[in-house]
Amino acid sequence: MKIVIIGNGPAAVAAAEAARELDGDCGITMISKEAVPFYSPCPLAEYVEASVPRAHLFLRDGRFYRDRDITTLFGRPATAIDTEARQVTVGGGAGATLVAYDRLFIAAGARAVMPPIPGLADTPGVFALKTLADADGIVARLAAARRAVVIGSGFIGLEAAQALVRRGLAVTVVEALGQVLPQMLDAEMAALVETRLRDHGVAVRLNSPAQAVLGGQAGVAAVRAGGREISCDLVVCAAGVRPDLSLLAGSGIATATGILANEFMETSQPDVYAAGDIVEALDRQGKHRVLPIWPNAVNGGRIAGGNMVAARTRSYRGLDGINVVRIFDLPVVSFGSSTGERSLRYAGNGILKKLSLAGGKVVGAQFFGDVNATGLYHGLMNKGVDVGSFESELLSPGFGYGRLVPRPPLPIRRAA
């Protein structure tokens, strides 16, 4: 059996590992447009910041692929999928290669959104922060850069801003909406984050959609946002990520925002699976969503990898919608809804925690400054635990898993 994997990120590697573990004989081919071994995109901002060395980004080396007998076609993108003939086209033009598959796993990931504003696409000194090449580009430009503009205040934007500040640049973050981290936090939490950014020297301009990148072939000179020009010599565009569906044209694979997949990570086409940042799969509530976070990619990859070897032997309990970001070392986490029937609060020592409840259950949380036990609350939501009987204890500092442990009834002892 020939398994072909498009991608070389966490979902792709997890699928390859799972498939190889179950079947020592199947052929596995991995195709990636990037020429480097599997690396983690999560610490790219830390790499720019110089707190993580480049070598630590790589989670596997060439030996990994050799030891598992994985054929690697790295450095050229998959450009087309023919689900009738069951083959993938790699590269373009006369040098294109056709790779036949029995099972296909698409984990081609997401690409950075580059808004269609003048100068953004073609001015030197403008970068996304999605790939190692992006990060290398930023690092190479740092020596000559004094002022930077970050477009977008999602978590990649804020991580980039922090990294650039720590490399000595004057940084302005421009955000189209009225608060930072608009996808992640409510206005009250966002205000705390904004204050922390300003305290560390980041200029934050809200309600300031980027309108143009000014400069020429010599490089970027300024960004116009919200009607104001901000001069700079480096721009990081962090306007979000989207599934990269470019190679799916004509394949017949059903898509919405991402590739639609069911709980087995199967797509609409037989023997074609998908996971990772490219997929739009079921979340815990059974809704199709694009949730591009590392744990979803790894878990989805494991499910698909197992099912490619033995169909429908593994199913996904649902993607998680949760994320954590650090704002100059203070952690911030959010999941679920910020509006429940009621909200519990804990505030003190620079910490603010809010837990949303509905129908006696946890439906969401936002924590600023202390993220310990986040997974416990997230687990309460995922399992639908009725927290009514210990609701008042939920945010008290002593609350923990102990409160949920099944425990024996208190012994009743009669007097002798």
Place this chain on the structure above:
Amino acid sequence: MEKAIFTFIEKCVACKGCEIACAVEHSQAKSLFGAIAESPRPRPRVRVENAGAYSYPARCLHCEDAACIAACPMGAMTRNAVTNAVYVDESKCIGCWMCVMVCPFGGVSADPVAKKAHKCDRCPDRTARGEDPACVAACPTRAMIYATPEELAAHRRQATAMSAAGMAAARIAGNVDLWRSQKGGMRK
């Protein structure tokens, strides 16, 4: 099967001896007075938590299918091939707290000073010497034992038999239970 730490929740008297022993074991000095003098002061990886009328020494459960390992984007959360324990490779951890975010037991915490994920490693130095993990060894009521599932089953059978025979060990446990029920009664 490999050994794991099992908890008898009804025996925990919340003395927090396990917390101290854990912090000392994970200190540089490996002694109580040395640990107190260290900066940053070593933090325990077990925490005695309120469990209603009981208390519970909470720590990492070293899950078979560990969410923290899948979630770690640095390859820092690792399983020890010998002991099967899940531990943090601090040279790789960047303190992104993805593991803290996904652990449904609160078994991984954020060390804000070291900026490293902080969790039970089941005392690899001690177990390599054939000793119990520090928390287990320190527990005065044997609320935790370090055993294989088979040994745990044997232990329970023996405890039941001794209890039925009214033997000494059961009486000691009975005193603990009495203390515990009084505490529970006061709290209610």
